[in-house]
Amino acid sequence: MISIDDHTTIADAFLRATAAYGPRSLLAVPANPARSYDPQGREISYAEAAAQVHGLVQRYRAAGYGLGHRVALFLESRPEHMLHKLALNTLGVCVVPVNPYYRPRELAYLIDHARVDLVMALPTRLPAVQAALAEARHQPPIFTTNSTPDGTAPLPAAASPAQVGKPQADTPASILYTSGTTGQPKGCVLSHRYELAAGDWYARRGGMAAIREGQERLYNPLPLFHVNASILSFYCMLLTGGCQVQTDRFAPARWWQEVCESRATIVHYLGVVVPMLLAQPASPLERAHGVRFGYGAGVEPQLHARFEERFGLPLVELWGMTEIVRVISDHHAPRQVGTRAFGRAxxxxxxxxxxxxxxxxxxxxxxxxxxxxxxxxxxxxxxxxxxxxxxxxxxxxxxxxxxxxxxxxxxxxxxxxxxxxxxNIIRRSGENIAAAEVEALLLTHPLVHQAAVMAVPDAVREEEVLACVVLDPAAAADLAHGDAARTLQDFCLRELAYYKAPGWWWFADEIPTTGTQKIQKHRIFPAGSDPRTLAGMVDLCARKKRQVG
Incomplete structure (x- = not known):
C-alpha cells in the first residue's frame, strides 16, 4: 500500500502508485454496446494512465495553467475525468466537476461562483455550456475533447499567470458543490490532503471492509461529480493497487452483468439501488458474482437482510458527507443489520x-x-x-x-x-436538494404568491419533492390546479436539474407563518398524516424524467 503523510500531494501519491503497480489496471469501463463511448469496455493500467496524464500535464502547462487556476470538467463519468483531474492537480490546478443534469442557470451559477479559468467539455456538452455562458457574468474559454486524452490541439491560453510555487498538501484539488440550506449550492473546497486521507482511511477500515492490496476491483455506479466515486473509492484504489470500475450510471437491468463481467470484488451503492435490484427478475448472474461486500448508505431496514440473503453479499452501511468523507461504517461483525446502524467513532x-x-x-x-x-x-x-x-x-x-x-x-x-x-434538505435517490433553492425559483413565477417545499416519503427514491403553493389570485384566475401544477413543474424542469423539480403539488389558500412571517412547514399538513393521500394532491412524479445538458 502506498503510504502518505501530511505533506503528500496527489502527484506524489500517483507517481508512487505508478511505480508500484504499473501493469495493473487503475480504471476500467464495463462493456455496454448501447453506450456512445467504449462500447466494448476498456481497461487502463497505472502505467498507461501515467503516460496519458503526462501528456495532459504538458498540454495544460504549455497553455499557462498552473497553481491557483480552476478548470471545470464536464466529462461526465468517463475515465477521462480522472485522467484530466490527475493532470490538473499535478500542476496545482483545482478542478470543478460539472453535474450533467444542471440546467443553464445552475451551470451559470457554478461558472460565476467558482470563477473557473477554463471549461473542459465533451463536444456533446458544448451547447449546454454555451447556453450557460449566455446567462453567466464570467466568460471563461471552452475547450472540447472527443474524450481521448492524447489529442494535440492547443488549449486556450490561461488569461492570468499561474501563481509561483508548487502544489502542497493543503492546495485545493477540487471544489464540489453541495446543496445548502439557504438556497444556492455551496462550493466545498477539498485539498490534496483531504482527498488522499479519505482514500487512506477507507483502505485501513479492515474487518468486513478489508482492502486487499492489488486484488480489488471496485464497481462504482455513482457519478464522478460526487465525492463518493471521484475521491472516496478512487483514492482507496489508487493507494492499494486496485481498479475502479466506473460505469456511466446506475442501471438495474445492467447491474449484475456489469458486476460479473468486470470481475468486481466490491460494489458501492445508495439506498435507492436496493429496492430497484430487488424488483428485478431473478437471474443466474445475481449469484455468480465475486463481490465480497457492498459499501454504501441508506438501505431501508426492512430490505437489508432480504437483499443480503437473495444476492449473497453483505451491505456495509456507512456515513459520510462532502465536508468529511473519511467515513464511519459498520464493518465489524456482528453488524447491526436492519437497524440504520452505521458504525462507531x-x-x-x-x-x-x-x-x-x-x-x-x-x-x-x-x-x-x-x-x-x-x-x-x-x-x-x-x-x-x-x-x-x-x-x-x-x-x-x-x-x-x-x-x-x-x-x-x-x-x-x-x-x-x-x-x-x-x-432543510430533501434526499432523493442519493441527491441532496435544498428546499430553499426550489422555493426561490418558484417565487419568480408569475403564478406563485407563496411557496413552501418539503420532502415526502418515496418507496423507491427515499424521498420526493413536494411543493405547497399559494397561487396569485389575479394571475391564476380560473386556472385548474392540475394545469397550474403542470405549468409550474415544466418551469422547474427547464430551470433546474430534473430531480429537484417537485413531483407532488398542493395548492392552498394560505401557508401558516409566524409573527415574523417565517413559514411554518410543520403546520401545513395535519400531524402524523401522509400528505400524498390527501384529496386534492396533484401527483406529477411520473413526469420527472432524467435529462442531460
Missing part, C-alpha cells in the same frame, strides 16, 4: 451527539451528530471551507465541532444509528 474521527442547546444527550436519546478529527486538531483532513463563504464555514464549525445536521442516536456500545436530517 474511531481515533481520527470523534463524534458527540448534542441537543439544540449544545449539551450532550444521554445514550439512546436523539441529537445532532457533531464530528471532528480530535480536540487538538479538530479540522484536520476535513474540507478546507466553503468557497468565499467564511461565515458559513465558521457557523458549521461553531464550538470546535463540525455540525452535520444529521439526527442520530448512540447506544452504550457507541454504535450510531441514523434517524433524520435537521437541515
Amino acid at each position: 474511531e481515533p481520527g474521527l470523534e463524534v458527540c451527539v448534542m441537543d439544540e442547546a449544545g449539551t450532550e444527550v444521554a445514550d439512546g436519546q436523539p441529537g445532532e451528530m457533531w464530528v471532528r478529527h480530535s480536540a487538538a486538531t479538530p479540522r484536520k483532513d476535513f474540507f478546507s471551507g466553503y468557497l468565499d463563504d467564511p461565515e458559513a464555514t465558521e457557523a458549521a464549525w461553531r464550538g470546535g465541532w463540525f455540525h452535520t445536521g444529521d439526527i442520530v442516536t448512540r447506544d452504550a456500545s457507541g454504535m450510531l444509528r441514523f434517524m433524520d436530517r435537521r437541515k
